[in-house]
Amino acid sequence: MGNDTHHTVAIFSDHDIADHLGELGALLHACVHHGASIGYVLTFSVEDGKTFWRDKVLPAVRNGSRLLLVVRRDGRIAGSVQLDYDTPPNQPHRAEVRKLLVHPDFRRQGLSRLLMAELERHAGGLNRRLLTLDTRTGDAAEPLYASLGYRTVGIIPGYCRDPFADQLDPTTIMYKAL
Numbered sequence: 667m668g669n670d671t672h673h674t675v676a677i678f679s680d681h682d683i684a685d686h687l688g689e690l691g692a693l694l695h696a697c698v699h700h701g702a703s704i705g706y707v708l709t710f711s712v713e714d715g716k717t718f719w720r721d722k723v724l725p726a727v728r729n730g731s732r733l734l735l736v737v738r739r740d741g742r743i744a745g746s747v748q749l750d751y752d753t754p755p756n757q758p759h760r761a762e763v764r765k766l767l768v769h770p771d772f773r774r775q776g777l778s779r780l781l782m783a784e785l786e787r788h789a790g791g792l793n794r795r796l797l798t799l800d801t802r803t804g805d806a807a808e809p810l811y812a813s814l815g816y817r818t819v820g821i822i823p824g825y826c827r828d829p830f831a832d833q834l835d836p837t838t839i840m841y842k843a844l
């Protein structure tokens with residue numbers, strides 16, 4: 667990361683989400699259109715992106731079952747990640763890492779490492795010491811998570827639709843014990 671740029675990672679409340687729906691929607695939109703396998707397929711509009719944050723993330727943050735971290739670079743939202751700790755009573759120590767997103771304009775600058783380090787710090791604070799996730803097999807996120815100490819459990823073939831093509835893609839299941 668250069669010295670001439672300024673990065674900040676912040677916890678976003680439900681009010682912060684409501685106040686930044688446009689930028690958050692644009693972040694998700696850009697990632698989907700750049701080929702990310704993060705739950706959506708084309709066609710996908712900025713309005714669809716805003717709907718995701720408003721209808722899926724905001725209520726979970728409001729009811730205290732999800733943590734949303736946002737990284738800004740020079741004031742602009744550059745990425746985000748979520749910790750979903752809406753787990754059943756027999757898994758009070760576990761949480762799911764969801765939707766690590768870095769805007770295509772800001773990739774390979776260490777922002778995802780920064781987000782994940784903060785996420786793990788907060789997970790520890792919440793006593794969530796087992797983190798699980800899945801990511802499309804072969805995507806950039808796979809070596810990223812591996813470099814952060816996430817171990818691969820296995821691959822599920824035909825797990826999700828490709829965002830662009832008429833095909834099903836495999837997913838890799840990973841975990842890390844903090």
Ligand SMILES: CC(C)(COP(=O)(O)OP(=O)(O)OC[C@H]1O[C@@H](n2cnc3c(N)ncnc32)[C@H](O)[C@@H]1OP(=O)(O)O)[C@@H](O)C(=O)NCCC(=O)NCCS
Pocket residue numbers: 697702703704764765766767768769772773774775776777778779780799800801802805806807809810811813
């Ligand atoms: C995966 C993603 C979050 C990485 O974000 P990023 O900020 O560019 O990642 P970083 O700069 O922190 O990279 C950290 C390390 O991850 C690995 N990595 C990141 N992008 C990579 C790529 N395109 N190819 C191979 N390795 C990559 C490298 O080991 C990298 O370290 P290095 O730059 O020192 O070599 C980003 O590409 C993204 O948003 N992708 C689309 C969304 C997605 O797939 N999210 C995961 C959902 S589970």
